[in-house]
Amino acid sequence: xxxxxxxxxxxxxxxxxxxxxxxxxxxxxxxxxxxxxxxxxxxxxxxxxxxxxxxxxxxxxxxxxxxxxxxxxxxxxxxxxxxxxxxxxxxxxxxxxxxxxxxxxxxxxxxxxxxxxxxxxxxxxxxxxxxxxxxxxxxxxxxxxxx
Amino acid sequence: xxxxxxxxxxxxxxxxxxxxxxxxxxxxxxxxxxxxxxxxxxxxxxxxxxxxxxxxxxxxxxxxxxxxxxxxxxxxxxxxxxxxxxxxxxxxxxxxxxxxxxxxxxxxxxxxxxxxxxxxxxxxxxxxxxxxxxxxxxxxxxxxxxxxxxxxxxxxxxxxxxxxxxxxxxxxxxxxxxxxxxxxxxxxxxxxxxxxxxxxxxxxxxxxxxxxxxxxxxxxxxxxxxxxxxxxxxxxxxxxxxxxxxxxxxxxxxxxxxxxxxxxxxxxxxxxxxxxxxxxxxxxxxxxxxxxxxxxxxxxxxxxxxxxxxxxxxxxxxxxxxxxxxxxxxxxxxxxxxxxxxxxxxxxxxxxxxxxxxxxxxxxxxxxxxxxxxxxxxxxxxxxxxxxxxxxxxxxxxxxxxxxx
Numbered sequence: 141x142x143x144x145x146x147x148x149x150x151x152x153x154x155x156x157x158x159x160x161x162x163x164x165x166x167x168x169x170x171x172x173x174x175x176x177x178x179x180x181x182x183x184x185x186x187x188x189x190x191x192x193x194x195x196x197x198x199x200x201x202x203x204x205x206x207x208x209x210x211x212x213x214x215x216x217x218x219x220x221x222x223x224x225x226x227x228x229x230x231x232x233x234x235x236x237x238x239x240x241x242x243x244x245x246x247x248x249x250x251x252x253x254x255x256x257x258x259x260x261x262x263x264x265x266x267x268x269x270x271x272x273x274x275x276x277x278x279x280x281x282x283x284x285x286x287x
Numbered sequence: 288x289x290x291x292x293x294x295x296x297x298x299x300x301x302x303x304x305x306x307x308x309x310x311x312x313x314x315x316x317x318x319x320x321x322x323x324x325x326x327x328x329x330x331x332x333x334x335x336x337x338x339x340x341x342x343x344x345x346x347x348x349x350x351x352x353x354x355x356x357x358x359x360x361x362x363x364x365x366x367x368x369x370x371x372x373x374x375x376x377x378x379x380x381x382x383x384x385x386x387x388x389x390x391x392x393x394x395x396x397x398x399x400x401x402x403x404x405x406x407x408x409x410x411x412x413x414x415x416x417x418x419x420x421x422x423x424x425x426x427x428x429x430x431x432x433x434x435x436x437x438x439x440x441x442x443x444x445x446x447x448x449x450x451x452x453x454x455x456x457x458x459x460x461x462x463x464x465x466x467x468x469x470x471x472x473x474x475x476x477x478x479x480x481x482x483x484x485x486x487x488x489x490x491x492x493x494x495x496x497x498x499x500x501x502x503x504x505x506x507x508x509x510x511x512x513x514x515x516x517x518x519x520x521x522x523x524x525x526x527x528x529x530x531x532x533x534x535x536x537x538x539x540x541x542x543x544x545x546x547x548x549x550x551x552x553x554x555x556x557x558x559x560x561x562x563x564x565x566x567x568x569x570x571x572x573x574x575x576x577x578x579x580x581x582x583x584x585x586x587x588x589x590x591x592x593x594x595x596x597x598x599x600x601x602x603x604x605x606x607x608x609x610x611x612x613x614x615x616x617x618x619x620x621x622x623x624x625x626x627x628x629x630x631x632x633x634x635x636x637x638x639x640x641x642x643x644x645x646x647x648x649x650x651x652x653x654x655x656x657x658x659x660x661x662x663x664x665x666x667x668x669x670x671x672x673x674x675x676x677x678x679x680x681x682x683x684x685x686x687x688x689x690x691x692x
Contacts (some may be wrong), residue, residue: 143638179660204628
C-alpha cells in the first residue's frame with residue numbers, strides 16, 4: 141500500500157477545501173460524532189423533506205484530511221437524494237471500507253463512484269478507518285433522527 | 288555501558304519496517320525494552336516461575352524472593368525509607384486511583400478541594416473526578432503559562448483552608464515542562480497538605496530521591512522506564528500506608544478473614560490484592576539495573592542534547608510550531624504543522640519508519656486551553672540520536688511535499 145493511494149489528489153483537495161462546510165439553511169435534523177481517540181469532531185446538519193429525502197446537507201467539524209474529505213464528499217454526494225438511495229449509498233460506502241466490497245448502487249455516476257472509492261485506501265491503515273467512517277455514521281444518525 | 292552504543296541493546300530497534308529502519312520517537316507513550324529485560328522475563332518463566340507469597344514449595348520461595356528483590360531495588364533506586372513504601376500496581380494509573388480512592392475515602396468530605404494543574408494527564412484528573420462525583424469535592428486547576436509551565440505562584444494562589452490534596456505531574460507529557468516539585472512540596476508542607484506526584488514522565492528521565500523531593504506519593508509507570516507493561520509503582524510515605532484503608536479486596540491482602548470481620552496486614556501487602564504481575568515485576572529489576580548501568584545523569588544529559596538539537600532543527604522549519612517553551616524541560620517535543628492535521632503527519636511519518644504520537648495525548652484540558660484538538664509529539668528516549676532527529680525532519684519535509692505546503 142502506497143501512501144499516495146491514501147493521500148490522493150481528490151482527498152487532499154476535499155480536505156483543504158471542504159464543500160458544504162457550515163450549517164445549511166433551515167436544517168431540521170442534526171447529529172454529532174466524536175472520536176475520543178484523537179478528539180476529532182463532526183456535526184452533520186440535514187434538511188430532510190416529508191419523505192425523509194435529503195434536501196440539503198452540510199457539516200461542521202475539525203479533523204484530519206481524511207475525515208474532512210470524507211465529510212465533504214459525503215455531503216456532496218448525498219445531497220438531493222431520496223431516503224432509500226441515501227441509505228444505500230451509506231451502506232455501500234461503509235461496506236467498501238470495512239469489507240472491501242464494491243460500490244454497487246447504480247444511481248451514482250462513474251465520477252461519483254471514483255470519488256467515493258478514493259477513500260477506500262484507508263482500509264489499509266486500520267488506525268485511520270474511523271477518520272473516514274465517522275461522518276457517515278453520524279450522517280446516518282441525523283437521517284434517522286438520532287442524536 | 289556507553290550511551291552511544293545503547294541502540295544495539297534494543298532488539299526491536301534492529302528490526303526493519305517495510306525495509307526501513309525503525310525511528311522510534313514515542314517513548315513518552317511507552318519505551319522499548321532492552322534485551323536484558325526481555326531475557327529476564329523469559330528466564331523467569333522457564334526456570335523460576337510460580338505464584339508468590341502463598342505456597343511453600345521451592346519454586347514459590349524462589350519466585351517470591353526474586354519479586355521482593357525487585358522491591359528492594361526500587362526502594363534503593365527511589366531512596367525510599369522502607370520497603371513498605373513501595374507498592375506494586377498494574378500501572379501508574381492504578382497507583383493514582385489507589386491514592387484517590389483510599390485517601391479520598393478517609394479524608395475528603397463535601398466541599399473539600401483537590402488541586403491539580405492544567406497540564407495533567409487524564410490519569411491524574413479522572414480518578415479525582417470520581418472523587419468529586421462521589422464526595423462532592425471541588426477540583427481546581429492551577430493555570431499553566433504560555434510557555435507551557437506551571438509556576439509555583441499559580442499553585443500558591445489556589446490553596447485555601449479547604450485544600451486537602453495537591454496532585455501534579457513531575458514532567459508534562461505534552462509541553463515537556465518539569466514542574467518545581469520541591470517548591471510545591473515545601474509550600475504544601477507548610478500548610479499540611481499532602482502532595483501526589485504523577486511521575487510517569489519524570490521517573491524515566493530525571494534523577495529521583497523521594498526523601499529529598501519530600502512528596503507524599505509518587506506514581507511510576509514501569510513500561511515507560513524500558514520495563515514491562517502491566518507494572519506500575521506507587522511510592523507512598525509510611526505515615527500514609529499505615530493509616531490508609533486497602534484499595535482493592537481479594538486474596539493475598541488479608542490477615543484474617545472471618546464471617547463477621549476481616550483484618551488486614553501492613554503495607555505493601557495490604558495494597559496488593561490478588562496475583563500480581565510476577566514475571567513483569569521481576570523483569571523490571573533489569574530495567575533499573577539498565578538505567579543505573581548507564582547512569583541517570585548521563586541519560587539526562589544525552590536526552591537534553593538530542594532534544595535541544597531537535598528543537599533547534601524543527602524551529603528552522605517555518606511551517607512547524609513547537610508547543611510550549613518551558614525553561615526547565617524534559618525530552619518531549621510537541622508540535623503542529625500549519626495546514627496538516629497531526630494524524631496525517633503521524634501516518635505519513637510512519638511510512639518513513641518514524642513513529643511518533645498524534646492526538647491530545649490524554650491531556651484534553653491543556654489542548655482545549657491552547658485551542659487545538661490535537662498535536663504531534665516526538666519524545667526522545669535513551670536510544671535516540673541526532674540521526675533520528677534528522678530522519679524526523681526529513682519525514683516532515685515529505686509531509687509538506689505531499690500536502691503541497
